[in-house]
Amino acid sequence: MDPKVQKVAEVWERDTAIVEGVDISGPWNRMFGQRVIWDYTPDLIQEIAQLPGAESFAWCYQCGKCVPVCPVDVVGDYGPRKLYRRAQTGINLLESPDLWLCTTCANCLRVCPKQVDMVQIMPAAREQAMLTGRAIPAELQEALENTAKYGNPLGQPARKREAWVKEAGVPVPILHQIQRPVEWLWWVECYPSYHPRGIDASIALARIFHALGLDFAILGREEKCAGDSQRLAGERGLFEMLAEENIRTLSKYEFQHIVVTDPHALNAFRKHYPKLGGQYDVWHYTTLLARELPRLQPLLTRSLPYRVTFHDPCYLGRHNGEYDAPRLLLQALPGVEFVEMLRCRENSYCCGGGGGGMWLDSFAAGHQRRRLSEERVLEAASTGADTLVVCCPYEVSRFEDAVKSTGVEGRLRVRDIAELLAEAMGLIGEGTA
Amino acid sequence: MTIVVVMEQVPDVVEELVIAPSGTDLDRDAVSYVINEYDDHALEEALLLAEATGDEVVAVGIDTTGELDQALYTALAKGARRAIKVTGDFEGAWLSTRAAAQLLVPVIKELDPRLVLTGVQAPDDLDGQLAPTLSALLGWPHASVVISSEIADGVVRARKELWAGITMTLELELPAVLGVQAARQAPRYVPISRVRQVMREASIETREVEPVGDLAPSLMRLRFPAETSQAEMLTGNASEIADRLIELLRARGLL
Ligand code: SF4
Numbered sequence: 001m002d003p004k005v006q007k008v009a010e011v012w013e014r015d016t017a018i019v020e021g022v023d024i025s026g027p028w029n030r031m032f033g034q035r036v037i038w039d040y041t042p043d044l045i046q047e048i049a050q051l052p053g054a055e056s057f058a059w060c061y062q063c064g065k066c067v068p069v070c071p072v073d074v075v076g077d078y079g080p081r082k083l084y085r086r087a088q089t090g091i092n093l094l095e096s097p098d099l100w101l102c103t104t105c106a107n108c109l110r111v112c113p114k115q116v117d118m119v120q121i122m123p124a125a126r127e128q129a130m131l132t133g134r135a136i137p138a139e140l141q142e143a144l145e146n147t148a149k150y151g152n153p154l155g156q157p158a159r160k161r162e163a164w165v166k167e168a169g170v171p172v173p174i175l176h177q178i179q180r181p182v183e184w185l186w187w188v189e190c191y192p193s194y195h196p197r198g199i200d201a202s203i204a205l206a207r208i209f210h211a212l213g214l215d216f217a218i219l220g221r222e223e224k225c226a227g228d229s230q231r232l233a234g235e236r237g238l239f240e241m242l243a244e245e246n247i248r249t250l251s252k253y254e255f256q257h258i259v260v261t262d263p264h265a266l267n268a269f270r271k272h273y274p275k276l277g278g279q280y281d282v283w284h285y286t287t288l289l290a291r292e293l294p295r296l297q298p299l300l301t302r303s304l305p306y307r308v309t310f311h312d313p314c315y316l317g318r319h320n321g322e323y324d325a326p327r328l329l330l331q332a333l334p335g336v337e338f339v340e341m342l343r344c345r346e347n348s349y350c351c352g353g354g355g356g357g358m359w360l361d362s363f364a365a366g367h368q369r370r371r372l373s374e375e376r377v378l379e380a381a382s383t384g385a386d387t388l389v390v391c392c393p394y395e396v397s398r399f400e401d402a403v404k405s406t407g408v409e410g411r412l413r414v415r416d417i418a419e420l421l422a423e424a425m426g427l428i429g430e431g432t433a
Numbered sequence: 434m435t436i437v438v439v440m441e442q443v444p445d446v447v448e449e450l451v452i453a454p455s456g457t458d459l460d461r462d463a464v465s466y467v468i469n470e471y472d473d474h475a476l477e478e479a480l481l482l483a484e485a486t487g488d489e490v491v492a493v494g495i496d497t498t499g500e501l502d503q504a505l506y507t508a509l510a511k512g513a514r515r516a517i518k519v520t521g522d523f524e525g526a527w528l529s530t531r532a533a534a535q536l537l538v539p540v541i542k543e544l545d546p547r548l549v550l551t552g553v554q555a556p557d558d559l560d561g562q563l564a565p566t567l568s569a570l571l572g573w574p575h576a577s578v579v580i581s582s583e584i585a586d587g588v589v590r591a592r593k594e595l596w597a598g599i600t601m602t603l604e605l606e607l608p609a610v611l612g613v614q615a616a617r618q619a620p621r622y623v624p625i626s627r628v629r630q631v632m633r634e635a636s637i638e639t640r641e642v643e644p645v646g647d648l649a650p651s652l653m654r655l656r657f658p659a660e661t662s663q664a665e666m667l668t669g670n671a672s673e674i675a676d677r678l679i680e681l682l683r684a685r686g687l688l
């Protein structure tokens with residue numbers, strides 16, 4: 001047998017073991033024959049660590065702090081420590097299902113004393129797997145092909161990207177039609193443009209912007225996916241192609257700031273577009289609305305009899321440091337009682353959608369006891385909240401599916417923060433727009 | 434040795450199709466093109482064959498759209514060794530399958546392959562005539578609706594679909610032409626960074642040809658199929674739906 005995959009030389013197990021008069025017999029007294037240290041080769045660790053961006057994979061010193069905070073480990077068997085150890089004992093990450101399970105949520109990085117950074121390791125390793133012709137999960141392949149063809153992972157026609165505007169009930173100016181400078185360019189993104197529940201939130205947000213008298217416009221059909229999750233799924237080339245096209249489109253128009261619906265777009269614009277020549281002042285809509293609270297507060301006239309809890313999106317919170325704005329908005333809602341989940345803010349759980357997880361749902365579910373979204377929905381329900389509030393477009397559909405599959409339907413609703421605000425302003429009815 | 438894959442770009446029907454004011458063409462500015470999905474399977478099957486035999490895959494297409502490069506670069510990125518586009522004055526023309534085959538034959542002969550693969554059909558070749566026409570013009574044997582193939586002992590064994598789940602395996606002497614229904618596995622993914630690298634490093638060869646105008650059909654009028662009927666969704670509880678269903682069947686004299 002290849003010494004790299006041979007597990008142990010010998011196993012000893014005492015039939016009875018008595019320590020200080022206490023019988024502690026059992027399989028936990030098993031001992032494994034030692035293998036000499038050079039039985040383990042660093043080859044498979046090096047294969048990952050030599051990839052640009054993935055150097056920190058080799059820095060792990062197996063302290064194990066990352067494992068209990070890893071949301072994937074909570075429902076499965078995962079974490080950077082385990083990936084390192086598996087590579088050491090002969091499992092090639094590039095060929096293992098493990099390659100696709102990390103959501104790049106960055107909770108491990110928060111606690112790791114060695115700065116082992118899965119947010120950089122994973123895209124590099126995934127790209128390497130693609131470049132070396134290894135098969136990728138079919139659902140991810142479809143989303144990537146759709147993005148390359150249509151500029152959105154849903155495979156919807158580009159021209160339909162602005163179709164939701166007709167339902168908004170308020171003017172939503174589109175830059176290629178109005179041809180004038182605006183203060184705020186609203187980057188709507190894919191799910192808020194195409195997904196029915198995403199559109200509900202877009203309509204609510206459009207009405208709020210309109211009520212605040214914000215000078216804003218959208219790109220409509222000219223907008224393409226910002227591409228951050230495709231990048232994290234290993235498609236750096238696709239990301240660069242999208243970014244170059246988006247930067248070119250943005251250079252045609254005059255605006256002062258960008259407001260984004262999607263924290264993944266926020267992350268792309270803040271951290272990765274500047275490297276490709278796109279420098280913008282970018283805000284998440286919750287940050288903008290929290291800044292506008294003095295003007296917003298008097299408009300919140302309806303009392304909402306809800307007990308709500310809030311899910312921090314990884315790419316808004318841990319990745320971009322915004323924890324307070326959504327909470328300020330929730331606390332401003334008249335009648336609403338706000339309760340935190342145990343895992344919140346810096347230690348927030350992950351919905352499972354990041355890092356390409358949005359397009360690996362069935363694949364990941366096949367390797368986990370339950371979906372991350374299901375775990376999170378059960379946690380939300382356990383607080384006694386009747387509403388789980390979100391502010392990332394991946395989450396509404398993920399959590400609504402999870403509400404159904406975990407049987408908390410009727411007890412817990414999932415709503416975007418914009419929907420609650422618009423409801424308190426009397427701009428939409430109870431429920432959706 | 435060489436395996437040729439013939440690829441074609443077709444209008445993407447996910448995007449809305451618009452008929453040009455002339456009434457005899459699509460509005461080509463509004464159309465976006467994708468590779469014919471069966472040709473994508475033909476390419477995958479060719480790459481799988483070549484991986485087993487060490488053959489060289491050459492992707493060939495007629496550039497009727499002016500945008501074929503993208504598809505050919507993708508084929509190169511996936512593993513084709515060479516890519517050739519046939520160019521000419523095709524602006525606004527609808528090549529018939531027969532004309533396309535005629536333009537392709539000299540290029541295929543020049544490449545002297547032992548196998549030619551193409552998609553079993555295309556939106557502009559719904560009767561799947563390209564593979565048989567090529568085979569007739571080349572005088573080589575042919576099989577269509579192929580779902581897997583293997584080169585061994587100087588022949589190609591092609592499994593083709595018949596009907597009702599029945600398949601048949603044919604043994605064809607080489608050289609031969611196959612019309613591919615589906616590759617043995619889903620067409621592979623190639624990352625965009627590889628495609629972009631190929632676009633910087635590789636080049637597409639060109640063969641300029643004279644148009645074969647007389648073989649193109651003359652188009653009188655293009656129109657969308659008239660909507661003849663609409664689906665009616667039956668709503669309500671099970672017994673209401675059942676009542677309505679019986680009513681509908683009675684009204685049509687079926688009960
Ligand atoms: S916390 Fe860091 S060093 Fe510790 S086991 Fe995890 S990856 Fe390794």
Ligand code: SF4
Binds near residue numbers: 073078108
């Ligand atoms: S980034 Fe998140 S999902 Fe990935 S290993 Fe770290 S904690 Fe787990």
